[in-house]
Amino acid sequence: MKKRSRFPILPCIISVALAILAGCYVNPVTGRSYTVLTSVGQEVRMGAQAFEEIKKEEKVSADQEANARVRRIASRLAEVVGEGVPEANWEFVVFDSETLNAFALPGGKVGVYAGLIDLLDDDDELAAVIGHEIGHVVARHGGKRMSQGILVGVIGAVGGAMVENAELFRQAYGGITNAAFVLPHSRKDEQEADMMGLHFAALAGYDPEAAVRVWQKMDEVSKPEDRPPAWLSTHPTNAQRIADLSEAAPRYRDVYLANKDRFAEQERENS
Numbered sequence: 002m003k004k005r006s007r008f009p010i011l012p013c014i015i016s017v018a019l020a021i022l023a024g025c026y027v028n029p030v031t032g033r034s035y036t037v038l039t040s041v042g043q044e045v046r047m048g049a050q051a052f053e054e055i056k057k058e059e060k061v062s063a064d065q066e067a068n069a070r071v072r073r074i075a076s077r078l079a080e081v082v083g084e085g086v087p088e089a090n091w092e093f094v095v096f097d098s099e100t101l102n103a104f105a106l107p108g109g110k111v112g113v114y115a116g117l118i119d120l121l122d123d124d125d126e127l128a129a130v131i132g133h134e135i136g137h138v139v140a141r142h143g144g145k146r147m148s149q150g151i152l153v154g155v156i157g158a159v160g161g162a163m164v165e166n167a168e169l170f171r172q173a174y175g176g177i178t179n180a181a182f183v184l185p186h187s188r189k190d191e192q193e194a195d196m197m198g199l200h201f202a203a204l205a206g207y208d209p210e211a212a213v214r215v216w217q218k219m220d221e222v223s224k225p226e227d228r229p230p231a232w233l234s235t236h237p238t239n240a241q242r243i244a245d246l247s248e249a250a251p252r253y254r255d256v257y258l259a260n261k262d263r264f265a266e267q268e269r270e271n272s
């Protein structure tokens with residue numbers, strides 16, 4: 002006969018609940034609220050550290066023109082984000098790889114792969130990609146993901162102590178967390194970053210409709226075997242993204258037109 006674990010369950014539940022309440026973050030653009038247990042300072046530090054490592058492991062593009070272009074577009078987007086991430090330390094780097102991807106790390110570190118830049122035709126399309134990545138930073142999705150890891154660990158430990166056959170519980174719980182808990186949140190984060198990308202692009206005078214073209218191009222070049230089934234994927238399907246962006250982009254058109262000339266003039270003065 003196994004002895005029942007005397008795990009102090011109530012204090013754990015209370016401390017988890019308090020942590021969730023204390024770490025409630027409201028996205029300044031979308032108004033969506035969620036738990037972020039990390040501080041902005043921690044995120045900025047971790048993001049900067051990880052970016053330094055990536056820059057050592059991956060080849061930074063020597064293409065001055067591509068780097069300057071990404072920085073020019075990104076600085077316009079970062080300008081409109083303004084106080085959205087007060088402690089952000091923005092850095093935009095092109096990596097020399099044919100990968101069709103871009104990424105953002107907490108605290109404002111953004112990488113764009115040369116392959117993706119080659120696929121896109123104009124500044125509006127590149128602004129859609131960078132705007133989406135900046136969306137992840139402002140939304141603090143990195144901190145949110147880390148917080149989920151912390152909570153899954155804590156709740157898993159509490160639950161494991163309650164059930165005698167802890168191994169069975171962990172197996173069942175592992176399945177639940179992966180398929181139903183973590184993944185749908187990531188998909189929502191992607192959709193949120195897409196909408197934030199439209200918002201920032203329009204404010205910075207870039208055509209929000211370009212985001213639709215980006216995903217049409219991505220869909221054209223992606224091989225069917227690279228597309229995981231929708232229920233398994235951490236990202237929305239290309240078709241869903243194209244549909245959502247096509248529906249939302251016209252709502253940002255007036256903001257885009259109001260800002261387009263202002264930024265064009267500013268760039269003419271600077272050149």
Ligand SMILES: [Zn+2]
Nearest residue numbers: 133137191194
């Ligand atoms: Zn994303």
